[in-house]
Structures are given as structure tokens and as C-alpha cells.
Amino acid sequence: MRRLCATGLAAVLLAALVVIAGGSALAYFSSTGSGSASAAVTKLTAPTISAATPAAGGTVSLTWGAVTPPGAGSVTYYVTRDGGKPAGTCPTTAAPTTVVTCKDSGVAVGEHTYRVTALWETWTANSGTKTANVTVGEATQFTISGSTATPAAGDSVNLTITAKDVNNSTVTTYTGSHSLVFSGASSSPANNAPTVANSSGGAIAFGAATALTFSAGVATITSSTKNGVLKIYRVGAANVTATEGSITTPTPLALTVSHAAASKYVLVAANATPAAGATDNLTITAQDAYGNTATSYAGPHSLVFSGASASPAGNTPTVTDSSGNEVAFGAATAVEFEAGVAVAAEADGGTMRLFKSGATNVQATEGSITTPTAVTVTVSPGTATKLALTSSTVTPVAAANFNLTTTAQDAYGNTATTYAGSKNITFSGASASPSGALPTVVNSGGTVVNFGSPTALTFTLGVAAVAASKNGYAKLNKAGATSISATDGTLTTPTPLALTVSVGSAAKLALSGLIASAGSIGSPCFFTCAITALGNAGTVKASLIVTDSVGNTASNLGSAKTVNVTVTSGGTIAGSPLTIPATGPAATATEFTYTAPASGAFTHTITAASTGYSSATATASK
Numbered sequence: 001m002r003r004l005c006a007t008g009l010a011a012v013l014l015a016a017l018v019v020i021a022g023g024s025a026l027a028y029f030s031s032t033g034s035g036s037a038s039a040a041v042t043k044l045t046a047p048t049i050s051a052a053t054p055a056a057g058g059t060v061s062l063t064w065g066a067v068t069p070p071g072a073g074s075v076t077y078y079v080t081r082d083g084g085k086p087a088g089t090c091p092t093t094a095a096p097t098t099v100v101t102c103k104d105s106g107v108a109v110g111e112h113t114y115r116v117t118a119l120w121e122t123w124t125a126n127s128g129t130k131t132a133n134v135t136v137g138e139a140t141q142f143t144i145s146g147s148t149a150t151p152a153a154g155d156s157v158n159l160t161i162t163a164k165d166v167n168n169s170t171v172t173t174y175t176g177s178h179s180l181v182f183s184g185a186s187s188s189p190a191n192n193a194p195t196v197a198n199s200s201g202g203a204i205a206f207g208a209a210t211a212l213t214f215s216a217g218v219a220t221i222t223s224s225t226k227n228g229v230l231k232i233y234r235v236g237a238a239n240v241t242a243t244e245g246s247i248t249t250p251t252p253l254a255l256t257v258s259h260a261a262a263s264k265y266v267l268v269a270a271n272a273t274p275a276a277g278a279t280d281n282l283t284i285t286a287q288d289a290y291g292n293t294a295t296s297y298a299g300p301h302s303l304v305f306s307g308a309s310a311s312p313a314g315n316t317p318t319v320t321d322s323s324g325n326e327v328a329f330g331a332a333t334a335v336e337f338e339a340g341v342a343v344a345a346e347a348d349g350g351t352m353r354l355f356k357s358g359a360t361n362v363q364a365t366e367g368s369i370t371t372p373t374a375v376t377v378t379v380s381p382g383t384a385t386k387l388a389l390t391s392s393t394v395t396p397v398a399a400a401n402f403n404l405t406t407t408a409q410d411a412y413g414n415t416a417t418t419y420a421g422s423k424n425i426t427f428s429g430a431s432a433s434p435s436g437a438l439p440t441v442v443n444s445g446g447t448v449v450n451f452g453s454p455t456a457l458t459f460t461l462g463v464a465a466v467a468a469s470k471n472g473y474a475k476l477n478k479a480g481a482t483s484i485s486a487t488d489g490t491l492t493t494p495t496p497l498a499l500t501v502s503v504g505s506a507a508k509l510a511l512s513g514l515i516a517s518a519g520s521i522g523s524p525c526f527f528t529c530a531i532t533a534l535g536n537a538g539t540v541k542a543s544l545i546v547t548d549s550v551g552n553t554a555s556n557l558g559s560a561k562t563v564n565v566t567v568t569s570g571g572t573i574a575g576s577p578l579t580i581p582a583t584g585p586a587a588t589a590t591e592f593t594y595t596a597p598a599s600g601a602f603t604h605t606i607t608a609a610s611t612g613y614s615s616a617t618a619t620a621s622k
Helices: 002-022
Strands: 048-056 059-064 074-082 101-102 110-120 122-128 130-134 139-146 154-162 174-182 195-197 202-204 209-214 229-231 236-243 253-257 264-269 279-287 299-306 317-320 326-328 333-339 341-343 351-353 358-367 375-379 386-391 403-410 421-428 440-442 448-450 456-457 471-476 480-487 497-501 510-518 528-532 539-547 563-567 573-575 579-580 593-594 601-607 614-622
Touching: 048 110, 059 074, 059 110, 059 130, 074 101, 139 236, 139 253, 154 209, 154 579, 202 510, 264 358, 264 375, 333 341, 386 480, 448 573, 510 528, 510 601, 510 614, 539 563, 539 579, 539 614, 563 573, 563 593, 593 601
Parallel strands: 048 130, 528 614
Antiparallel strands: 048 059, 059 101, 074 110, 110 122, 110 130, 139 154, 154 229, 174 209, 174 236, 195 202, 195 229, 236 253, 264 279, 279 341, 279 351, 299 333, 299 358, 317 326, 317 351, 358 375, 386 403, 403 471, 421 456, 421 480, 440 448, 440 471, 480 497, 510 539, 539 593, 563 579, 563 601, 573 593, 601 614
């Protein structure tokens, strides 16, 4: 009986094996055995795909029914597309899951076959196939259109950017924020980079990620200033493209950018270092705000030039107009433009002459059009044609030294810097003082040289300046107005230096208007005087003055001064003492009289003395 049971069990197991092999799941036993048990025939049910729904963008959404496992544990699933692996969230043979829905992505346009396989323990069960026809694939390209194909530089172009698949169908599922990188346009000559406004309105330069918001596959302008407002600043052709990862723009947006209105001038000088008075051709270019040449700026225009000053000699800078007339800076100058450019060398006007040496910044203006960056020109002085004198004071004090500077100048009054080294300069124009003291200049070696004699001076870059009381240390002695000139034998001072010499401090008594009744009066007859062959009983008469150290009459002493006149034994003095008034010229209103002896030879010394001043003397003899 036990053997019969074993035999019966084997038959049942064999039957079960046959049934399972003919059903939808397959299982098997790997070895034989004997024993008693109860058994039931079962199978793993195949899943059924309820939906395979395609969508724009190359996706297919799959749903299938869950399968009840034959025993303990869970059933897992994987999906195949056209016999291969799917993408997106769909499980694969390498990683089956318990999900019963998924979305396949990156699905090419066309019809595709899907199958779901259920797995439990070592059992598998395959669903029937389900087809899905994808008509709009994933986004592979952008198309770009603009509100205009011919913007002016800096104008806004409203972009419309559409995400499309390989068949040029709009991918309506391409939505939300995407970071696009734009290219295909260059910065302007003034370095204004092309930009696209992002979804927040920020202007993002080409080459940087620009966040744009897409709706149903399209990014369009919002609020007039956001989400795709393009600005290009360089004139010429531009081919605008957008990229995000592998998505590109096969056909760029072709634009032809024209210049904006002229807003500035750019000046270029043919010679940045012209000589004073030399012609220098300017090229004047009208540009828009972004540095593009404003080619529509043409015909005659009235420009006003500025920035350069008159030379020391008063020569005003000029620019020629289109008729060849020289027009002073500051006055309207007619200049002819062609395609935004005026070239002086082509008789359009603009030949410039500057006369003041040194660096200068030249600008031009017409109405609101200006020169934001002036052209810098450094004018060099011409050769020396004259000498000019300047003084450390225009009112030197008699007999006091002051600094006299001698400068070699070109024809326009600029310092002739090439005039250098030792030069022999002869000064003139100033006179000797009443006491006979001559004007002087100290030479470069420290020797005092009288006016009228060559004085060696050392020039450095066209200038002989006083150093250590040498090289032009001057002294004038005669009070009053004077004009000093200088010459090196070739160069002269066309405009003498005008000075007014003031009287020095009251220091000495001097004889004034001396008259002798006979004999000869020596010269000079001032602080001292010699009268010879006067004769017996002869007379000498003179008034007295108070002077500075070189004989210029003092004035306004502040208090009256008494002068006593005496003579050595044998002669007589009448009229002493004399009075010098407190105000006005320091001169006595009366005179003294000396009378010589009636007989015999004599030599008498007449002395005029006053407290605080050096005495004046006269010697009378026979």
C-alpha cells in the first residue's frame, strides 16, 4: 500500500509538471525522491499591459496589472521596448521592481512594442505586447525668431525660442525654466557685450547661462523686458544661436545690425608730437554710443574745437575748415563728413595747428555730440628766436640783488629747450645811479659784470636761472622806471623787462647843485667833490640831500634832520646849520656858502654832517 502511495505521488507530480509546462509559467524539480505528500497544481499569471500612452517629447507612459504570487513573497517586473532596455523610470532586467507603472523617455519618433515580464522566485511570466506610436520626439533643437531682422545697435529684439524634435515638431512638454547659452554676436568696439534678458529681467552676456521660462515648448517675452529680450551693440551681421546641453540651433537667427545715432566724436592726430605751429592732420569719426562708426553722419557739420590754449605769445590754436580757412579754437568750423568720417588729408577740414608747447587734450563738439575721450597731443617747442627776461620782483630796491632769469623762446613764446650750455648775454637798458654806480649781473662763475659787457650764463633746457647767487643775480642802482633788454648777438628781447626801482634806505648825505665862483669842479661831485683853482676869496655854494647807498634821494624821513657844515681852519662857512624836512624829498631848502681865504694858497675840507648818515665832503684848493 505504501509503495502504491509513492507510485501515485510520482504520477501526480508528473502530471503537475505537464500542466505547468503547458500553462503560463514554468517550474521544475531538479531531482527525484520518494515519500508521501499532498500536492496541488498552480501557475504564475502573466501581467496585462493596460496602457502604453505616448506623449510629445519622446515619452511613453506604461501601466500594467499586478500579478498575485503563487506563494509567499512579492512579484517584481521589468519592461522591454522593442526587445531592448527602456529608459526613464521603467524597470529593466538588471533591476526589476514591484512598480506597475512607469514612464519611458528618450523614445524615438515611430511605433514601438512594449512587453512586461513578471518574476516570482524562479518563475517568469510574459505579458502580451502593446504598441505605442510616438509622433513628437524629445527636444533636439531650438528655432529662434526675432521681432526684427534689422535692429539698430542697442535696440531690443524680442526673441521667440521654440524647442523642437528631429522632425521639427514643437516639443510641447519642454516646459519650465531652462538654462540656455547664447552665441553668435560679438562685443561692440566700445566693449558692449551682446545680452539676452533672463526670466527675471537681468541682462545676461552671451556665453553665460541664461534662465528662460518655456511654456508648451516655447519661450516668449514677458513684461516687455524679460525672458528673451536680445540686445546687440556691434554693427554688422550676427547669427544668433542658443544651446542647452546637446540641444542646439541648426539654423541661427540672422540679424543685420545698423549703427545707432551719432553721439560722440573720436579724434586721431596724424602726429602725436607735432612741433609748435606745424600742421597736424586730424581724422574725425562720428560714432554711436557703442563705438560703431555712424555711417549715416555725412555732409557738412559745424564743429567747435577746444582743449588747446594760446601760446605765451598769444598765438591761438586753429583748425582748417573744409574750405581751407584757419578757424580759431572755440569758433564753429565747417567739416565735411563722408560715411561718418572726416579726413583732413582729403580736404574735409580738420588740419590743426597748435602753438603752445606741452601736452594738450583736444576735443570737438557739435550740439550734444562730444568727444568723451580727448586726443592727447604733445607739442614740442620750435628753435630759439628770441630772449625773454623775468625777475623775482618788478620793484627791486636800488643796490639790492634780485634774481634775473633769461629764457630762450621760439617764435610763439615757448621755451626753446634746445638752447643750452654757456651763452654770452649782454644786458642793457638800466642806467648808473646818481653816484655813478652801474647796474650789474653776476655771471655763471660768480663774477660781477656791468651792463653793456658780455656775461657768461649757463642755460639748461632754454633757461638761465639764478643758482647760489650766480648766473643772473642782478643789481640795479638808479631809482625809477627802467626797461632791461638782453642779446646774445643774434637773439634779442623784443619786449624789454619793465621794472620800477625803489630808493633804498636813507644812508648818506650828498652835495646837490654845487656851484664854485671860479676854478674847476671834479666829477663826480656828489658824496665827495674836488674844486681846484678856486682862487682867493672864492666861494662854493651847495644844498644837501639825504640819499640811499648809491645816491638816490630819500624822502619822507619822518622827522626833520639838522645838517651842520664845517670847514678846516682858514675858510668860513655861512648858512649852517641846514634843515632837511620830515616829509617830501629829503633835501635842504637852503644852501651853505664856503668862502676861501683872501690871500695865499689853501686846501680846505668842507664837511656836511647829520646824525645817522654818512657825511658829505668837498675839497677846495688853490
